[in-house]
Amino acid sequence: MLAATRGRWAMDGKEAGHVPVLLEEVARALVVDRHGHYVDATFGRGGHARRLLAQLSPHARLLVIDRDADAIASAAGLAGADRRVRVRRGRFGDLKEHLAQSELHAPRGILFDVGVSSAQLDDAERGFSFSADGPLDMRMDRRDGVSAASWLNRAPEREIAAVIERYGEDFHARRLARAIVRARPLYTTLELAGAVARAVPAAHANKHAATRVFQAVRIHVNDELRELERGLKAAFSALAPGGRLATLTFHGLEHRLVRRLFRHWVEGPSLPPRLPVRDLPAPVARRIDVVGKGLRPSASEVGINPRARSALLQAVEKIAEDAPAAATEGSR
Ligand SMILES: C[S@@+](CC[C@H](N)C(=O)[O-])C[C@H]1O[C@@H](n2cnc3c(N)ncnc32)[C@H](O)[C@@H]1O
Numbered sequence: 001m002l003a004a005t006r007g008r009w010a011m012d013g014k015e016a017g018h019v020p021v022l023l024e025e026v027a028r029a030l031v032v033d034r035h036g037h038y039v040d041a042t043f044g045r046g047g048h049a050r051r052l053l054a055q056l057s058p059h060a061r062l063l064v065i066d067r068d069a070d071a072i073a074s075a076a077g078l079a080g081a082d083r084r085v086r087v088r089r090g091r092f093g094d095l096k097e098h099l100a101q102s103e104l105h106a107p108r109g110i111l112f113d114v115g116v117s118s119a120q121l122d123d124a125e126r127g128f129s130f131s132a133d134g135p136l137d138m139r140m141d142r143r144d145g146v147s148a149a150s151w152l153n154r155a156p157e158r159e160i161a162a163v164i165e166r167y168g169e170d171f172h173a174r175r176l177a178r179a180i181v182r183a184r185p186l187y188t189t190l191e192l193a194g195a196v197a198r199a200v201p202a203a204h205a206n207k208h209a210a211t212r213v214f215q216a217v218r219i220h221v222n223d224e225l226r227e228l229e230r231g232l233k234a235a236f237s238a239l240a241p242g243g244r245l246a247t248l249t250f251h252g253l254e255h256r257l258v259r260r261l262f263r264h265w266v267e268g269p270s271l272p273p274r275l276p277v278r279d280l281p282a283p284v285a286r287r288i289d290v291v292g293k294g295l296r297p298s299a300s301e302v303g304i305n306p307r308a309r310s311a312l313l314q315a316v317e318k319i320a321e322d323a324p325a326a327a328t329e330g331s332r
Contacts, residue, residue: 018118019305020047021248022297022313026111027051029246029291029315036108036240037061039099041092041231043075044117052111053082060084063104065092067141070119091141093230099238106240113248114228116140116218118307128218130193130210136186138218148217149187157181167225167253168216175199176213192217215251225257232261236285239318244288246315255312259294262287262316281323285316 020026026048030038034057040049043064053062063086064075072089079085086102092112099107120126124134127148136149152160161177164170179199186192196213197206219225235245247258264270265285287293297308 018045018047019307020044020051021113021305021308021311022295022301023047023051025290025295025313026113026246026248027055029288029313030109030111030244031055032242032244032317033108035059036243037063037104037106039063039065039095039104039107039110039235040113041065041095041110041235042113043071043087044113045071045074045119046078048111048113049075049078049085052109053084056084058084061086061104063088063098063102063107065090065095065098067091067144068117068120069142071117089141091227091231093227093234095231095234095238106243107238108240108243109246110235110239110243111246111248112228112231112235114224114254115250124189127189128214130189130214133188133190136189136192138214138221140222145221145223148192148221149185151221152180152192152217153185163220164213164216166216167219168212169252170209170212170216172200172209176209180213189214219253225253228254228257229261232258233322236261236265236318236322241318241320244315244317246291246313249312249314250310255294255314258314262314265316265318265322282320284320284322285318288315288317291315 031052034055038052038056038060040052040062043049043066049062049064056062061084065088066072066075067090072087075087079087086104088098088102090098116128120140121128124132127134127137136147136152138148139145157177160180161173164176165173170176176196176199179195180186183191183195186195193210196210200206200209232245239245249255249258262285266283266287268281268283291313295313297311302309
């Protein structure tokens with residue numbers, strides 16, 4: 001049984017995990033057919049996956065995906081105990097291939113609970129957090145790409161500034177990038193946090209800036225926004241008609257990316273006013289009553305699990321196939 005302890009962590013007596021956000025709301029939004037095929041594209045420690053399995057019949061299937069080795073080890077344990085579960089390690093952007101390899105067809109529901117898990121954040125060795133010292137890595141999949149340290153130690157100052165501005169939405173981006181370049185080489189999380197603190201001295205301001213710099217570097221190193229867009233488009237195209245797509249997002253960049261794509265599916269492409277168009281493409285999705293334009297966690301959920309504070313649940317139901325060219329990340 002999961003219970004909230006220390007805010008984000010949960011213990012079931014044996015394994016520390018992750019307190020799933022908006023658990024009942026996600027299950028209510030997603031499960032339309034107890035016997036269908038489903039996908040949890042971000043297994044983490046399986047909080048949502050277990051909740052979905054509890055509602056599904058013995059004939060259902062649940063494909064779980066994660067790019068993190070520790071998450072996959074935990075998923076393999078679940079698959080050993082429940083024959084409905086299929087496990088794939090990799091990026092959810094490659095969803096089509098994961099579905100084909102797992103012999104899952106026309107899923108009725110797909111969940112994306114994006115970002116990092118508490119297990120990743122709280123393990124200093126992963127380098128995601130400045131609250132403890134550890135190697136400056138930040139990769140969700142340590143087989144893949146370059147670590148935060150390798151990128152920060154080699155990238156030109158203007159590239160670092162652009163990443164901090166775009167993904168950290170911080171207007172001190174240039175000052176922060178200059179301080180980071182001056183402090184190179186950087187190998188640990190506290191060295192990066194120290195460089196940020198020197199650039200933005202007031203205690204409150206430097207905590208805020210460090211949060212934004214760590215978020216920006218993490219998004220860049222894991223290519224998170226492009227992955228999210230690829231994953232959502234692949235998911236929408238794979239869904240069965242009447243199937244549902246639900247997302248849990250944790251900051252404005254993610255919220256807006258999902259909102260833009262969902263609006264495109266629900267309302268059709270936005271066209272310049274007064275453009276003489278005939279045969280406007282019909283909507284391919286509709287909103288789900290229980291979620292509307294988005295659901296936030298209650299105050300009592302946030303009280304038990306502070307990580308839920310910034311969460312937003314959005315969901316749509318597919319009513320038709322999308323035209324091949326959906327909106328792209330650049331078209332915000
Ligand atoms: C917030 S956690 C999910 C928590 C999960 N719902 C639970 O209840 O335990 C996000 C997970 O998604 C994984 N992830 C993030 N981006 C991914 C991607 N592009 N492909 C596959 N997994 C990804 C992370 O490794 C992490 O384990």
